[in-house]
Each structure stands twice: as structure tokens, then as C-alpha cells.
Amino acid sequence: MLNAFFVMLQHVAKGGITSWMIQAGLVATVLTGVDLLVSQALNYVVSTANGIPQNVLNYFLLGGLSECLSIIGSAMLTRVAITTAMKTLNIGLSNKAVS
Numbered sequence: 001m002l003n004a005f006f007v008m009l010q011h012v013a014k015g016g017i018t019s020w021m022i023q024a025g026l027v028a029t030v031l032t033g034v035d036l037l038v039s040q041a042l043n044y045v046v047s048t049a050n051g052i053p054q055n056v057l058n059y060f061l062l063g064g065l066s067e068c069l070s071i072i073g074s075a076m077l078t079r080v081a082i083t084t085a086m087k088t089l090n091i092g093l094s095n096k097a098v099s
Helices: 002-013 016-051 054-062 065-089
Strands: none
């Protein structure tokens, strides 16, 4: 625990705060672009659903189509945010427990 704290202090002393700010800016920029892309895709799906008869669309909505689209869009945005953060911070996920 103390070793991780000292490593973090060394990183901050070597200009770590500025690199964190730059990396956070990259993540925010990528996330903004992907958010726009996903919202445009969801708008396209909604606009193409306008041709479906009203009673069929109501059955889809009762079945949870709107929640399905929301979950898929949120999952795509979350995956891009996590992947971008991991690549800019040069970290990866491991199966080993942190000691």
C-alpha cells in the first residue's frame, strides 16, 4: 500500500499532474465524438421506426425495445470510455489481485 503511494508521489513530482490533465482531455474529446456518433445512430433507429404501424410499435415498446436501445447505447459509450482511458494511461486489466 505504501509502495503504491510512493510511486504515485514520484509520478506527481515528475510532472504527473500535467500528463493526467492531457490524458483526461483526450478521453473527454474521444468520448464527446463517440457520444455524438451513438446519439446519431439511435436517432436513425428512431426515425426508421416511424414507418412501423402504431400498434406494432406499441408492442415493441411494451416488450422493452426502448430500454434495449438505451442499454446498448450506454454500453457502447462505456466501453469506448474505458478503452480510451486504459490506452492513454497505459494500463491494462489483469486477473491478479492487487496486494
